[in-house]
Amino acid sequence: xxxxxxxxxxxxxxxxxxxxxxxxxxxxxxxxxxxxxxxxxxxxxxxxxxxxxxxxxxxxxxxxxxxxxxxxxxxxxxxxxxxxxxxxxxxxxxxxxxxxxxxxxxx
Numbered sequence: 001x002x003x004x005x006x007x008x009x010x011x012x013x014x015x016x017x018x019x020x021x022x023x024x025x026x027x028x029x030x031x032x033x034x035x036x037x038x039x040x041x042x043x044x045x046x047x048x049x050x051x052x053x054x055x056x057x058x059x060x061x062x063x064x065x066x067x068x069x070x071x072x073x074x075x076x077x078x079x080x081x082x083x084x085x086x087x088x089x090x091x092x093x094x095x096x097x098x099x100x101x102x103x104x105x106x107x
Contacts, residue, residue: 002073002074003073003074004053004055004064004069004072004073005029005055005062005064005072005073005074005075005076005077005090006055006075006076006077007055007057007062007076007077007078008076008077008078008079009057009058010078010079010080011027011062011077011078011079011088012057012058012060012062013058013079014079014086014088015027015058015060015061015062016058016059016060018045020045020060020061021059021060021061023045024047025045025046025047026045026046026047026048026052026054026060026061026062026063027043027044027045027046027060027061027062027063027077027088028042028043028044028045028046028052028062028063028064028065029041029042029043029062029063029064029068029072029077029088029090030042030043030044030064030065030067030068031067031068031071031072039071041090043088046063048061048063049063049065051065051066052064052065052066053065053066053069055077062077071092071094072090072092072094073094074093074094075090075091075092075093075094076090076091077089077090078090078091
């Protein structure tokens with residue numbers, strides 16, 4: 001069974017920390033062709049578009065466009081802070097392999 005992506009509380013909390021909703025923005029997670037493994041994630045603060053799937057929590061929004069949605073089915077959108085930096089990350093069960101940086105994947 002296919003489910004839309006899930007957003008963790010930690011990701012929503014980070015959006016709240018940076019004031020995304022206060023700026024009228026949502027976190028956009030998109031999939032585009034390219035990167036070292038065939039597809040890459042594009043993660044930006046953006047406006048909500050008409051055909052977006054909107055995931056809401058803690059007063060914040062994460063959006064996924066209709067074209068990217070099948071690539072992100074059952075994925076988990078999270079936020080991590082490590083020694084190398086802080087970033088939004090995607091745990092995508094659809095990816096058969098990914099590059100070392102975690103922003104590029106193949107299916």
